[in-house]
Amino acid sequence: MNRREFLKRTAIAGIAGGIALTGLGKLKPALAATAPVGTMIDLTKCDGCAGRKLPACVEVCRETNRDRFPRPRPEDIQPYWPQKKFEDWSKKQDVTNRLTPYNWTFVQKVEVEYQGKKATVFIPRRCMHCDNPPCANLCPFSAQEKTPEGPVLIDPNACFGGAKCREVCPWQIPQRQAGVGLYLKIAPKLAGGGVMYKCDLCYSRISRGSLPACVEACPREAIAFGTKEEMRRKAHVRAAAINGYIYGEKENGGTSTFYVSAVPFEILHRALIAQKQVPGLPVGVENYLENVNGLAEGLLIAPVAGVLAAGLAVYKGMKGDGDNE
Amino acid sequence: MNKVRRIKRHSLVVRFVHWSVAVSTFLLIFSGLGQLPIYKRYMVDKIPGLSWSSDFSITLTLHYVAAIWLVFAAIFHIVYHSLRREFALLPRRGDFKESFIIIKSMFGFCEEPPCEKYLAEQRLAYAFIAFSLLLLIVTGFIKVIKNFSGITFSDAVLNWATHLHNLGMVMIVIGIIAHLAAFILKANRPLLPSMFTGYVDADYVRKRHSLWCEQLQKKTSTGASRQGLTLERAVRLVAGSFIFAGLVVDALWWLPWFVGFMLLVSALTGFCPAETLLRQFGHQSQQEKVKV
Known part of the structure; x- marks a missing residue:
């Protein structure tokens, strides 16, 4: 057992003890029995639903979640004082070629050149549901939650719309709508900006045992859903078969979404950036919390150092001339 | 004054x-x-x-x-x-x-x-x-x-x-x-x-x-009432500090083992190097202090 491991265990033991004492740690049995879930997206199968007006996944996502879309009153949509701007998508609900509060998944189309051949790749995009999501961890009001099943959820009743989650997300997934949410009840002119919206992997559907709507709707079975480990295996098997690449397994410290592509993701990322499409696919992107988690060790040592230093100071004071009053 | x-x-x-x-x-x-x-x-x-x-x-x-x-x-x-x-x-x-x-x-x-x-x-x-x-x-x-x-x-x-x-x-x-x-x-x-x-x-x-x-x-x-650290407390202070030092510093992993062993030895035999050393620095046990 090395030092890092010891500190981690100490922290976990301390917190586990604390939780046991408060009784808040009782896991709901239903959740404890559920293994984390994930998806595998096969880019060699997705064709962006050629011939249809809208990709099936996008269309069904909009239908499924329609009731949960924001419904702001026009008079509530005000600039974010002292700024002049505000983020309002309520008049652009038809936009389907990017993420918006009214469009939680979309399909990117990107032209690439790989091994001397030109190819068109279609990439369904939405929340990756990270293992250690910076968006949820860094939310100043804990309005986001990483569920034991894997999906990351935003509570629209607790969200203040500061959009910090979007900034710390490597893919800028959450999207803001002004004129809705908690901030209207406090000081809507001065603070808050609305509510953030994104994919929740159809949490209510998967809790009932159904598939996420996009998975069910895909005519080419390009999106698979199952336990996370099953999806990881599936992605590796598929990648080995086509001599391809995986994205989402290591990115941001690991996610619940595994993309498989015959074209390297570095090339896809460069092409997306060159064609001014967001979000990109930065390979190996580091988790926002990586840096401070290194510092956390110092926080666990600080109390020990405090005890030792105090002991030393008292000892020296006693040996001294009593000037230390 | x-x-x-x-x-x-x-x-x-x-x-x-x-x-x-x-x-x-x-x-x-x-x-x-x-x-x-x-x-x-x-x-x-x-x-x-x-x-x-x-x-x-x-x-x-x-x-x-x-x-x-x-x-x-x-x-x-x-x-x-x-x-x-x-x-x-x-x-x-x-x-x-x-x-x-x-x-x-x-x-x-x-x-x-x-x-x-x-x-x-x-x-x-x-x-x-x-x-x-x-x-x-x-x-x-x-x-x-x-x-x-x-x-x-x-x-x-x-x-x-x-x-x-x-x-x-x-x-x-x-x-x-x-x-x-x-x-x-x-x-x-x-x-x-x-x-x-x-x-x-x-x-x-x-x-x-x-x-x-x-x-x-x-x-x-x-006159200033000086309440020096008694020998008993000084020994506990040393033992505790050593254990923590061993836990925090990788290279000193053996220290807690050593302290545990020596505490056992001292309890059974009365032999304690820390005590001897601290006495040299002028610490007295509770009993000795009362006598003075």
Whole structure:
């Protein structure tokens, strides 16, 4: 057992003890029995639903979640004082070629050149549901939650719309709508900006045992859903078969979404950036919390150092001339 | 005593802890507020020299570093004064009533009661600030640990930690404002220099802290009562420090084993090298002290 491991265990033991004492740690049995879930997206199968007006996944996502879309009153949509701007998508609900509060998944189309051949790749995009999501961890009001099943959820009743989650997300997934949410009840002119919206992997559907709507709707079975480990295996098997690449397994410290592509993701990322499409696919992107988690060790040592230093100071004071009053 | 012009009120150690807590708390409040996305929105990051304030990765790092400093100072403070049995700043029964009288007297409505080293309202202010800081530290630790990968708390724990942390921030800001506002009153101003130099004016002490003054006089007449560390406590101090050192420093992994072994040996045989060494430094056991 090395030092890092010891500190981690100490922290976990301390917190586990604390939780046991408060009784808040009782896991709901239903959740404890559920293994984390994930998806595998096969880019060699997705064709962006050629011939249809809208990709099936996008269309069904909009239908499924329609009731949960924001419904702001026009008079509530005000600039974010002292700024002049505000983020309002309520008049652009038809936009389907990017993420918006009214469009939680979309399909990117990107032209690439790989091994001397030109190819068109279609990439369904939405929340990756990270293992250690910076968006949820860094939310100043804990309005986001990483569920034991894997999906990351935003509570629209607790969200203040500061959009910090979007900034710390490597893919800028959450999207803001002004004129809705908690901030209207406090000081809507001065603070808050609305509510953030994104994919929740159809949490209510998967809790009932159904598939996420996009998975069910895909005519080419390009999106698979199952336990996370099953999806990881599936992605590796598929990648080995086509001599391809995986994205989402290591990115941001690991996610619940595994993309498989015959074209390297570095090339896809460069092409997306060159064609001014967001979000990109930065390979190996580091988790926002990586840096401070290194510092956390110092926080666990600080109390020990405090005890030792105090002991030393008292000892020296006693040996001294009593000037230390 | 009557010739003395100034009296020592705060030792170097106390001043170090005070300013450590003050500076780290200020940094924590500034960087903590930066965890709300406010510096960008209210264009604080447009102020020259503060462009970094809207970068969460910078303010979060600053928050962690300042927290390390604060936790160190807070734990040091608690252990240091507990070991020295200095509890004069802890609130007592009747402090609320006495504070009220003291504040009334500051405005000339009545006579101030005789006070010890700390006034009743100072004891209450200390308790309020200490409680706020402890609340912030405990909830802060939960918030730090949740950021590790592989650790998930229940949503309820996180919500409590978050909201209590935010509440603690409001409390500490109120506490600091009240603390500084005390110096608007002229009666309190002679206290100000002691947090910089360590000394207060002797006339002030005679007038306002008559009980403390009496204690000091008694002490000088009987000679400084030095309560040295007994041999028993010194041995425990060494053993405990060695164990911690072994746990924290990788290369010293064998130290806890060694300490455990030697404690067993000393219990069974009476042989203890630490004891022999500490005796050389002049420590005496409890029994020997009583005899003297």
